[in-house]
Amino acid sequence: MSNSTVISKKNYSGMIIAWVCVFSLGYAILRYHIAGTVPWKDFPFFIMNKGISLAAFILLTFNFSLGPLNNLGVKVPEGWLNSRKALGMTGFLFVLIHALMSFMLFKISVYGKFFETDGTITLMAGLSMLAGVLSMVILWVINLSFQTYLSEDKAFIQFITSRRFLLTAMLLGAAHLFFMGYKGWLDPSGWHGGLPPISLVAFVFFTTGYVINLFGRK
Ligand code: HEM
Numbered sequence: 001m002s003n004s005t006v007i008s009k010k011n012y013s014g015m016i017i018a019w020v021c022v023f024s025l026g027y028a029i030l031r032y033h034i035a036g037t038v039p040w041k042d043f044p045f046f047i048m049n050k051g052i053s054l055a056a057f058i059l060l061t062f063n064f065s066l067g068p069l070n071n072l073g074v075k076v077p078e079g080w081l082n083s084r085k086a087l088g089m090t091g092f093l094f095v096l097i098h099a100l101m102s103f104m105l106f107k108i109s110v111y112g113k114f115f116e117t118d119g120t121i122t123l124m125a126g127l128s129m130l131a132g133v134l135s136m137v138i139l140w141v142i143n144l145s146f147q148t149y150l151s152e153d154k155a156f157i158q159f160i161t162s163r164r165f166l167l168t169a170m171l172l173g174a175a176h177l178f179f180m181g182y183k184g185w186l187d188p189s190g191w192h193g194g195l196p197p198i199s200l201v202a203f204v205f206f207t208t209g210y211v212i213n214l215f216g217r218k
Pocket of ligand 1: 046049050053054056057060095098099102103106129132133134135136170173176177180181197198199200
């Protein structure tokens with residue numbers, strides 16, 4: 001075989017990422033600008049942050065549930081299975097963008113519900129942010145494991161690339177959503193246009209992916 005032979009594998013990551021972005025941003029626009037009352041001037045940062053965080057969650061969920069879904073007998077197309085790595089890495093990059101944007105937005109005037117009247121953060125906001133930070137750090141370590149200089153330490157790499165480690169990150173991500181959102185989830189009368197909060201949409205995606213993973217992992 002000559003050196004120039006290229007084995008092309010089907011990979012739909014670009015298309016999947018594009019559609020996940022359209023869905024996530026579209027949902028954020030529909031819920032907060034069209035059905036809700038958030039002014040359009042808040043689109044580039046506040047609403048974009050919500051869309052990006054939802055897209056991150058969906059991409060990461062695809063990353064850990066497509067293989068198990070295939071094992072369960074649902075024929076997942078090869079182009080989707082080959083896309084898993086790119087989906088995971090893009091999901092992680094979106095989490096980074098979300099964290100940076102959230103750091104800048106984290107003020108009582110933006111997120112009144114996360115603060116007490118004396119300006120300190122509430123217990124639920126504290127638990128939510130702790131889980132978010134820990135989740136992000138674990139996802140970071142998983143991404144580092146793809147660096148070649150670490151891949152010499154086999155036992156370490158096996159641990160951090162194990163599905164259990166990724167699921168820990170996602171469980172912490174789910175805790176991040178739960179503590180921040182559960183009060184709103186339980187009050188459908190307050191949902192703009194009857195549309196569930198983004199935190200709930202992301203949580204449902206995760207729970208579905210997690211159940212698929214539990215039953216379909218090998
Ligand atoms: C340093 C780490 C993190 C910080 C500081 C952070 C901060 C925040 C904040 C302030 C919100 C509220 C956004 C809003 O309502 O507009 C939020 C929501 C959210 N975060 Fe994070 N987060 C972090 C990590 C993560 C990670 C690792 C994930 C995914 C695995 C994630 C996914 C989400 C999602 C899906 C929402 C729901 C958005 C909504 O309901 O509006 N976050 N985060």
